[in-house]
Amino acid sequence: MTQYVTEKDVRDMAAYARVGLDERELVQMTEDLNSIIDTLQPIRQFNLEGVEPTFHPIGSLSNVMREDEEQPSFTQDEALANAPKQQDGSFLIPAILGGGDA
Template structure:
């Protein structure tokens, strides 16, 4: 198998990607990356001169979302109507930061 990347390259890539590799993992990762690169070698047999890149396999897609139309919202009283607890026009929820009580 051809050596496309060295252990030095793998260490540099890992450092750039902020991936911590132990010393015993570097040879395995080097072999894996070289195998992946080697598996792509058959793509080199195709003559792609002048072929336009395809950015999306299904051309001519249109937005299928509805238009963004502004609609009237709830009043504050309507929003708080089913709230278990409200205070001064706001929802009261249990504290999650360990301070106890409701906020």
């Protein structure tokens, strides 16, 4: 198998991504990455001269956004109507970090 990335390359990538690799993992990751790259090599056989790069497989698909306009919504009383507990116009929920008795 051809070596596309070296152990130094993998060590540098791991350091950049802040991933700790011991020596055994470094060797395995180097082998895995080289195997993956080797698997993708047949793609290089395609003649892509003159093919325009695309950013989405569906062509001119675009994100359609509506204007951000204020619209009628629930009143505070309607929003709190089914709340099991409320206090001072807000939902009252159990404390998750301790120190509260809600």
